[in-house]
Amino acid sequence: MKLQNMAVIFAIIVIPITLMLSAYIGIQIDTASLQRQYDTKLLDATHDAVVAFQLNSIGNNYSTNADSLRRDIKASINAFFTSLATNLKVPGENSNYVAQYIPAIVITLYDGYYIYSPIETEYKDSDGSEKTKYEHALKPYIHYSLRYKTGNCDIVVNYSLDNYITIYGYMNGEYISRSGYLIAGEVADDGTQYKGVTITDATAIEYYKEAKEFTNWVKNNSFSGARIVDVAVPKNALDENGNAYPQFINDSTKILNATTGNDPEDIGSDFVAHKREIMKQSIQRNLNNAIWTYSNHTTLNTDFRMPILTEEDWDKILSNVNIITFMQGLPVGIKEYNNYAIVTSTENKQYVDPDLLYYIHDGYYHKLECPILQEASGEITGYRSIDYDKQKREGETEEETSYYYKHNELACYTCIVSSTSFEKKKIEEYAPNLKRAYYNTIARERWNLNKLNVTE
Numbered sequence: 106m107k108l109q110n111m112a113v114i115f116a117i118i119v120i121p122i123t124l125m126l127s128a129y130i131g132i133q134i135d136t137a138s139l140q141r142q143y144d145t146k147l148l149d150a151t152h153d154a155v156v157a158f159q160l161n162s163i164g165n166n167y168s169t170n171a172d173s174l175r176r177d178i179k180a181s182i183n184a185f186f187t188s189l190a191t192n193l194k195v196p197g198e199n200s201n202y203v204a205q206y207i208p209a210i211v212i213t214l215y216d217g218y219y220i221y222s223p224i225e226t227e228y229k230d231s232d233g234s235e236k237t238k239y240e241h242a243l244k245p246y247i248h249y250s251l252r253y254k255t256g257n258c259d260i261v262v263n264y265s266l267d268n269y270i271t272i273y274g275y276m277n278g279e280y281i282s283r284s285g286y287l288i289a290g291e292v293a294d295d296g297t298q299y300k301g302v303t304i305t306d307a308t309a310i311e312y313y314k315e316a317k318e319f320t321n322w323v324k325n326n327s328f329s330g331a332r333i334v335d336v337a338v339p340k341n342a343l344d345e346n347g348n349a350y351p352q353f354i355n356d357s358t359k360i361l362n363a364t365t366g367n368d369p370e371d372i373g374s375d376f377v378a379h380k381r382e383i384m385k386q387s388i389q390r391n392l393n394n395a396i397w398t399y400s401n402h403t404t405l406n407t408d409f410r411m412p413i414l415t416e417e418d419w420d421k422i423l424s425n426v427n428i429i430t431f432m433q434g435l436p437v438g439i440k441e442y443n444n445y446a447i448v449t450s451t452e453n454k455q456y457v458d459p460d461l462l463y464y465i466h467d468g469y470y471h472k473l474e475c476p477i478l479q480e481a482s483g484e485i486t487g488y489r490s491i492d493y494d495k496q497k498r499e500g501e502t503e504e505e506t507s508y509y510y511k512h513n514e515l516a517c518y519t520c521i522v523s524s525t526s527f528e529k530k531k532i533e534e535y536a537p538n539l540k541r542a543y544y545n546t547i548a549r550e551r552w553n554l555n556k557l558n559v560t561e
Contacts, residue, residue, distance in 0.1 A: 139437045144444055146192035151430045151446040154185035158212075158428065159452045163491060171246070175219075178212050179243055182221055185210065185430060204241055206442075208396045208409045211388065211429040213422055215455040215556070216265040217248040218388060222395040223402070239402045247391060249384045253336050257328075260336065262361070264380040266425065266456050267551065268369035272361075276328035285319025286551065287361070287376075289368040292317040302537070302544050309548035323361055334362045381423045388422070396431070407434030407441060418447055425458055426450040452491045457550040461490040463520075464542055471517040473535070473543060474527035478517075485538055487546035488512065 158181035162174070190203045209222040223239040230236050249264040252274075260274030260281070273282040290300035296314035297304050304310050324334045336359065358375045360367075369376045393411045400409035412431070414422075421427065427449050435442040451461055463470040464478060464487040471478040478485070492511050500506040532543055 140440075140442060140444075143193075143432070143435065143437060143442050144446075146189065147430060147432050147444060148446045148448070150185050150189035150192060151428055151448045153188040154181040154428050154430070155448045155450050157181040157184035159450055162454055163452060174214075175243060178219055178221075181212075181428065182210060182243070185428075189432075205403065205405060206432050206435045207241070207430065208399045208403075208433055209392055209431050211392055211427075213388070213425075213427045213429070215426070215554075216263055216269070216271075217246050217250075219246055220244045220391060220395050223399045225402075239399065244395075247387065249380070249387060251383050255336065257331050258333075258336055260333070264383060266423075268376075269551075269556070270361075272323070272333065276333065277331050279328050281328070281333075283319065283322060284556075285322075286312070286316040287323060287363050287369045288313075288316045288320050289363040289365055289370070299544055299548075300533075302540050304545055304548070305541070306545040306549050308552050309545045312548035312552040315552075320363055323363070335359060336361055384423050385419055405434050409433050412443065412445055414445075421447055421449055424449075426453050426455045452494065454491075454555070457489060457547065457554055459543075459547060462487045462543070462546050462550070463490055463493060464539075464546070465512065465514050468514055469517045470512065470514045472520045472524055472527065473539060474524070474529060475517055475520050476527075477519055478539065479536070481538070483538065485542040487542050489550055 158177055161177040161180050186203060186207075193203060195202055209220055212219045212221070221241060221243050224242045224244065225237050225239055226242070227235055227237050250261050251264075252259070252261045257277040258275075260272055260276065263271040268287050269284070270287055271282075271284040273280075275281070288299075292299050292313045294314075294317075296310035296312075296317070299313050304313055322333075324332075326333065358367075358379065360376055360379045363369055363376070367374045367376050371377065389411070396409050396411045400407070403409065410433075422429065427447055429445060429447045431445045433441070433443045451458070460472075462473065464473060464485050465471075466478055466481045466485055469477075470488075470493060473487075488511075493514070493516070494510075495508050496511055498507045498509060532540055535543070
C-alpha cells in the first residue's frame with residue numbers, strides 16, 4: 106500500500122513537471138525556429154535594398170551626384186521596408202509598425218557612409234502648437250576622415266576604400282586642399298611604366314601620371330619647412346566632430362609617407378591598417394550614438410543597443426559598398442528578436458573592387474587567379490564585372506529602348522564553380538602579361554570612377 110501511495114504521489118509531482126518542461130521546450134523550439142525565419146527575412150529584405158540601389162545607381166548617369174545619390178539610397182531603404190513588411194506579413198498601410206523595430210540602417214559607400222535612423226523633428230499639432238517627435242530620416246553624409254593637428258600642421262585627410270585621399274587644412278598658416286591617388290611604386294614621367302610594368306592603356310597612363318604628380322606633391326611640397334609627408338598620427342587624433350580617438354595615442358606612424366614598405370595599395374601596409382581603423386571607429390561611434398539616441402526616445406519597452414560585430418563582418422564592411430540593417434525588440438515567442446544583416450553590393454558605380462575584375466582570354470572572361478588564365482599567353486584585357494552584364498540603351502519611347510552587351514564573351518565555368526578554391530597571390534607573383542593586365546585595368550577603371558569629393 107505504501108508503494109502505491111508513493112507511486113501516486115510521484116505521478117502527481119512528476120507528470121505536471123514533465124508537461125511543463127515539454128511545453129517550455131516546445132516554446133523554446135518554436136522561438137528558435139521563428140528567430141531563424143526572422144534572420145532570413147531580414148537578410149532577404151537587406152538584399153532587396155542592395156539590389157534596388159544597384160539597379161537605380163547603375164542605370165543613373167548622375168548616380169555620383171550627391172542629391173541623386175541620396176534619392177537612390179532613399180529608394181533602396183524604401184525597398185527594404187516594403188520587402189521586410191511583406192516578409193513579415195504586415196499590411197502595407199501598417200508598414201510603419203516594422204520601422205519602430207529598426208533603430209538604424211547604415212549604407213557604406215566609397216569614401217564615407219550614411220546612417221538612416223530616427224531624428225528629432227518639429228511639427229505643429231492640430232491646435233497649432235509646435236511639438237517635437239522622433240522619426241526615421243537619412244542623416245548627412247559622413248566622410249572617413251581624421252584630423253591631424255601637430256605643431257604648425259592642422260589638416261584633415263579624407264580616406265576612401267582604395268588609395269584615393271583628399272587633404273585640406275593649414276600647413277604653417279597656408280591653406281592647402283587637394284585630392285588624388287597616393288602610390289608607392291616608381292612611375293615613369295610619361296606614365297608608361299609602373300613598378301617595372303609597361304602601361305599601354307591610354308587612360309591608365311593618365312591615371313599613373315596624375316597619381317605620381319599627387320604623390321610627389323605630398324612628399325616634396327614644403328610649407329615654411331613643414332612637409333605633409335612628415336605628418337604622423339598625433340597623440341590626440343580627432344574625428345570629424347573633434348572627438349578624440351584614444352586607440353591612436355601611442356601611434357607615431359607617418360601614414361602619408363608612401364614607400365615600398367608602406368604601400369597604400371597593399372592591404373598589409375600601415376596606411377591601410379590606419380585607414381581601416383579610422384573607418385571602423387567612425388562607423389562604430391556614430392552608429393552607437395544613433396541607436397542609443399533612439400533607445401532614449403522610443404515608446405517601445407526595449408533597450409536598443411549596438412551589437413558587437415565580428416572581425417569578419419568588419420572586413421566585409423571596410424572592403425566594399427554595403428547596406429547594414431539592424432532589427433531589435435520585435436517579439437519572438439518568449440524573447441525579443443535582436444540581430445543584424447550585412448549585404449555587400451558587387452555591382453555599383455561607387456568603387457572598383459580588384460576582386461571583381463574579369464579578364465578576357467580566348468572567348469571567355471576569367472578571374473585573375475583562374476588556373477586557365479595562368480597558362481594564357483599574349484595580351485590580356487580586363488574590365489569590371491558590371492561591364493559583362495546586360496546594358497540598357499534608352500530610347501525616346503519604350504519601343505525604341507533596347508538592351509545589349511558590351512562584351513560578348515562567356516563566363517569561365519571553372520571560375521563559376523571553383524573560384525573559392527583559387528590560390529590568392531600578390532600581384533608581383535603573377536606572370537608579366539597578367540601583371541600588365543591588372544595594372545592597366547585597375548588604373549583605367551579607377552580613373553573612370555566619378556567621385557563626389559574632388560579638390561585640385
